[in-house]
Amino acid sequence: MSGHQKFYWLMGGVVTLLLVASLVGALLAARARTEAARAVIANLNSRIRAWWVMVGIFAVAFLAGPIATLLLFACMSFFALREFVTLTPTKPADHVPLFLCFFVLIPLQYALIGYDWYGLFAILIPVYAFLILPAVAALAGDPDRFLERSAKLQWAVMVTVYCVSYTPALLLLHIPGYEGQDALLIFFLLLVTQMSDVLQYVFGKLLGRTLLAPTVSPSKTVEGLIGGGLAATAVGGAMYWITPFSPLEALGMSFVIVVMGFLGGLALSAVKRNLGVKDWGAMIEGHGGMLDRVDSLSFAAPVFFHLTRYFF
C-alpha cells in the first residue's frame, strides 16, 4: 500500500469515529435531564465539533505537502507561545527577547526542518536561545526578577516551540523501506496522543473514582489513566500498518507516547495551577487553548522522535 492509500484508509477510520462520536453526542444531548449533565454534554459536543475542524485542517495540510505541515505546526507554536506569554508576567525589558522568540526563533526552528538541518534544529533553542535571550534581556538593563523572567521565557519556548517542533521533525527521518511516508508517522503520533487524551477523558467520566493528583489536576483519575492509556496503546498497536514498526514495536511505541503524554499533561497542569488558571486560553471551543491541546504532544514528540531515530 502506498503512503497516500494508507492516508485515505486512516482518514476513513477517523471520520467514521467522529461520525459515531457526533451521533453519540446528539443522543446524549437529547437524553440529558439535569443541568449539570447538560453542561457536560454541551462541552463534549463542542469538543467533538472542534475535532472535526482540527482533523480537517490536518488533512488539508497533509495533502498540501511538507511545507504546509511545517507552517501549520509553526502556527500552533505561535499560538501556544502567545498563550504562555499572556499568562506569564513579563516586563517592558523583555520586549526584544519576546520579539525574537515569536518572529525569529519560531520561523527559524521550522525552517531548519524544511532545510533538513537536524544538527542545528536540535540545539537552536536549548543552546543558542538559552544563551542569547537572557543576554539581550540584560541589555535592556532591568535586573528586577531577572532570573525568574529568563527562566520562564526559556521554559515557554522549550515547551511551545522546541518540543512541539519535534512532531513535524519526523519528516527529517530517513527510515530504510519507509521513504516518502514520514508524514504518516506524524499522524501516528498525533493519533496516539490525542486518542489517549480523549480515552482518558471518556474512561474518567464513565469510571473515574480515585483522583490521581487532585492538587495539580482535578480531572485526572487513576481509572481514566489506566483504562484510557491501555485503550490508546491498543489503538496505536493496531495502527502498526501505517508505521515502519512491527505490531509489537508499535504497541511499545504507543505505550511510551501515552506515558509521556500523560506526564506532559500533568506537568503543564501544575504550571497552570501555579499561574492561577484552569485553561491556557479559549481558542479551541470546548478544549480551552492551543496549549491545552498540545500539552501531551509536547512531551511525547521529542521522546518518540529520538526512539524512532535511534532504533529505525
Place this chain on the structure above:
Amino acid sequence: MKPLAAVLCGVMRTLVGAHARWQEAPTTAQSIYFANHTSHMDTLAIWAALGPRLRPLARPVAARDYWDRGALRRYVARKVLNVVFVERMKEGREGDPLAPLAAALAEGSSLILFPEGTRGTGPVPAAFRSGLYNLAQRFPAVRLVPVYLENMHRAMPKGTFVPIPVICTVRFGAPLERHADEAREAFLERSRAAVVALA
C-alpha cells in the same frame, strides 16, 4: 469590508486576539466608547473588537500629530478607520479643540475616545482630562460605554515600535449612569473608576 480593513482585523486577531467581552448585549445605539490608553494599537484593537455590525458606526478619535503622518498611517486613519482628528498641540489649534468631535456626534456617529489624552505605561489609567465631561454635557442622550483594554501595555509598551503577540481582551462595561448636576471632577473620577472596575 475593504480589503485593507480585513487585513488589519486579521493582523489584530493574530497578534493580540482583540476579542470583545460585553457586560451588556452590544447595541447600535449612539455611544462614546472611552478606554485606557497604553499603546499605538489601542485604536485598532477596539475598532476590531467592535465587530462588523458596530464598526462602521464608530469613529476613533485620533491625535493628528501621530495619525496624520506617513502615507500608510494617514491612509488607514482617513480611509479605513474614518477617524476624527484632534489637535493635541496648542500651535495647530483654532478655537474649540472638541469641535470636530462634537460635529461627529451631531452627525450621529459613535466615538472611540481615550480620555487620558496620552499613553500610559501601566495596567490602570491615569486621571482623565475634561474632554469626556464636556462631550457628555453637550450630548446627554449618548451612551457612555467604559472599555478596558487588557494587556495592551504588554503587547506594545511605550517606547517600542513593533508589537509582540499577547492575548488582549477588550472588555466593554455597562453604560455609565447619568447624574444630574454632577461636578466635573466627580464625573471624571467616576468614569475613570468605571474603566478600572473592568480591569
